[in-house]
Amino acid sequence: MKKLTIFYAGLLLILSVSTMSAQQKTKILILIHSDEGGTYEMAKELAKGIEKNDAATAVIKMVQESNNATLKNIPIASTSELTDYDGIAFGSPVYFGNISTSMSEFISKTVTIWSQHGLEGMPATVFMSSGSGAGRELAIQSFWNMLAVHGMVLVSNGIRGYENIDHTVPQGNTVLGTTSLASLKNVERPTKSERYLAELQGENFARIATALRGTFQKNKVKAAGNKYGADINKVLEKKNIKLPEVPKPAGNYQPFVRSGNLVFINQYALKDGKIQNPGKVGKDVTEEQVKEAAKTTMLNILSVLNQAVGGDMNKVKQCVQLTGIFNTTADYSNHAALMNAASDLVGEIFGDKGKHARATFGASSIPGNSSVEIQAIFEIE
Numbered sequence: 001m002k003k004l005t006i007f008y009a010g011l012l013l014i015l016s017v018s019t020m021s022a023q024q025k026t027k028i029l030i031l032i033h034s035d036e037g038g039t040y041e042m043a044k045e046l047a048k049g050i051e052k053n054d055a056a057t058a059v060i061k062m063v064q065e066s067n068n069a070t071l072k073n074i075p076i077a078s079t080s081e082l083t084d085y086d087g088i089a090f091g092s093p094v095y096f097g098n099i100s101t102s103m104s105e106f107i108s109k110t111v112t113i114w115s116q117h118g119l120e121g122m123p124a125t126v127f128m129s130s131g132s133g134a135g136r137e138l139a140i141q142s143f144w145n146m147l148a149v150h151g152m153v154l155v156s157n158g159i160r161g162y163e164n165i166d167h168t169v170p171q172g173n174t175v176l177g178t179t180s181l182a183s184l185k186n187v188e189r190p191t192k193s194e195r196y197l198a199e200l201q202g203e204n205f206a207r208i209a210t211a212l213r214g215t216f217q218k219n220k221v222k223a224a225g226n227k228y229g230a231d232i233n234k235v236l237e238k239k240n241i242k243l244p245e246v247p248k249p250a251g252n253y254q255p256f257v258r259s260g261n262l263v264f265i266n267q268y269a270l271k272d273g274k275i276q277n278p279g280k281v282g283k284d285v286t287e288e289q290v291k292e293a294a295k296t297t298m299l300n301i302l303s304v305l306n307q308a309v310g311g312d313m314n315k316v317k318q319c320v321q322l323t324g325i326f327n328t329t330a331d332y333s334n335h336a337a338l339m340n341a342a343s344d345l346v347g348e349i350f351g352d353k354g355k356h357a358r359a360t361f362g363a364s365s366i367p368g369n370s371s372v373e374i375q376a377i378f379e380i381e
Contacts, residue, residue, distance in 0.1 A: 086123075267373070
């Protein structure tokens, strides 16, 4: 009986260890900037390679939002989450022998991680989407330089898979990382060979990342925020506040104008391409519906503001003023209560930085029959 008990105990231990091992897959982030979708197509092939042997899992995220229909639903990464992974594959278009401006701006926000050694020892690999192919190795080398400063372990591609690609078609393979030659005519891009090389790169990277997992200290970097307050990007994430796409201008004007350190923004209650709760308060819509529209309008403003600060809301120093204009009947006088929905949202996100001057008034009509329009002024770095 005692031997049987020991046997079952041992069996349970083995099953427990096996279950834990199955759950502890190597977690790899594929972090990309993509304009026309070429880099994203390469990212999907890397993900396929990473997950090929079922030892690793891949997560594709963008460094900023895109208006491209094939890219708009890809989640946006935050710099603070980089240390959560066991490896990172970076993908970017080639711009003049360098990485894209958007990718460069994202990496420039990792100073706090660098100062706290957050990525030291973590494996990294690079892939890119090039136009003619000119400058692609320079671009990858510039990528490597930045990652080397973080102390990341740089995983090259070598000449992996070269013997199995179609040599009659120009390919973007390099020993430093796979690229796709996106601008060549009459050839599907990425080609089958480029997709094959990207998959091999992902498979090899997953093997290296799995081998290195646990050999480096995954320091949880403290949120730095900025000298004006808390980390706004983390506040948005924590409160599950998702900013919409920047509404397209309906005329000959810009979503925002910056003058010195001030950003000027005007928006109304546009949601999913349609005016939300249109009409006059007290006649066509209720106060609660207008408050909802005011919150939507404020989210549109914040989306434009996010664009103005390059995706880093920590650059916002102060909400200076909000002006709410409401579509009302001539005898309506409860404008301030309607505007509180917008003011409260700003305060919830920015805290003391969200305390602003304010004006509210009624109008006989607003463009698109919107029930509200809001004008905003922010001070930024």
